[in-house]
Amino acid sequence: MRFPNRKEAGQELALRLMEWAADGDLPDPVVLALPRGGVPVAVQIARALSAPLDVLVVRKIGLPGRPEAGIGAIVGDDPPLFDTRALEMLGLSEDRLVPDVERERAELHRRNLLYRGDRPAPDIKDRTVIVVDDGLATGATARAALRYLRRLGPARLILAVPVGAPESCAEMRSEADDVVCLYQPPDFQAVGLWYEDFDQVSDEEVIGTLREH
Incomplete structure (x- = not known):
């Protein structure tokens, strides 16, 4: 189907x-x-x-080098929500993903402003x-x-x-x-x-x- x-x-x-x-x-x-x-x-x-x-x-946080593979996400100004089991399996720390989070946070705010304006x-x-x-x-x-x-x-x-x-x-x-x-x-x-x-x-x-x- x-x-x-x-x-x-x-x-x-x-x-x-x-x-x-x-x-x-x-x-x-x-x-x-x-x-x-x-x-x-x-x-x-x-x-x-x-x-x-x-x-x-909502913005997905992807794996470094593989942005399509979601390992977490952010909404609004909330802290990122990560798949902690996946982080452990991959040997990744949340600190390692800070640049990715900041990039996606900026895109989130851009889209919020674009779609909703001041509504x-x-x-x-x-x-x-x-x-x-x-x-x-x-x-x-x-x-x-x-x-x-x-x-x-x-x-x-x-x-x-x-x-x-x-x-x-x-x-x-x-x-x-x-x-x-x-x-x-x-x-x-x-x-x-x-x-x-x-x-x-x-x-x-x-x-x-x-x-x-």
């Missing part, structure tokens, strides 16, 4: 969540996309639920919060996002992704109240393998989607 693109993946996720909404299980929802790839998925859910859409900028973040206290991305690989960014949001007091915290690694989906069940993942292939490897069209989402597309919605 492969999704044609992020839009259609979002529409399939929306159908699943609309079933919950019809049963009254999603009161006062707000949809938060993890940009950039999560935005075209999340907007389909927000439209289907007639819910507000916003973004939560305040939504108040999620006592609301149903649906966190959306285009897939779940190591779970580093999703874990950081969920822990950050949990402290803000949502009534219910849901992670929704079209596809994910089975072990990562299982781990996220201790971070979110519910995890919705349509497809968990045992030979997962990478998110992009499960999309026919996995072109990079641009900043302009993120800004346009937020403005339109």
Whole structure:
């Protein structure tokens, strides 16, 4: 199974969540996309639920020389959240990754300003919060996002992704109240393998989607 693109993946996720909404299980929802790839998925859910859409900028901390391999993540001005087991296995210290953290922190602030300007973040206290991305690989960014949001007091915290690694989906069940993942292939490897069209989402597309919605 492969999704044609992020839009259609979002529409399939929306159908699943609309079933919950019809049963009254999603009161006062707000949809938060993890940009950039999560935005075209999340907007389909927000439209289907007639819910507000916003973004939560999270930056992955990658291995030195292998930025695509996530070993941690940062949200806002929070300290980085690392996979300590992986650090130990690789013989890496958090101090060794300080330059990487500083670089990603600067990019995080750049994107926050670009996407949100001076618009305040939504108040999620006592609301149903649906966190959306285009897939779940190591779970580093999703874990950081969920822990950050949990402290803000949502009534219910849901992670929704079209596809994910089975072990990562299982781990996220201790971070979110519910995890919705349509497809968990045992030979997962990478998110992009499960999309026919996995072109990079641009900043302009993120800004346009937020403005339109």
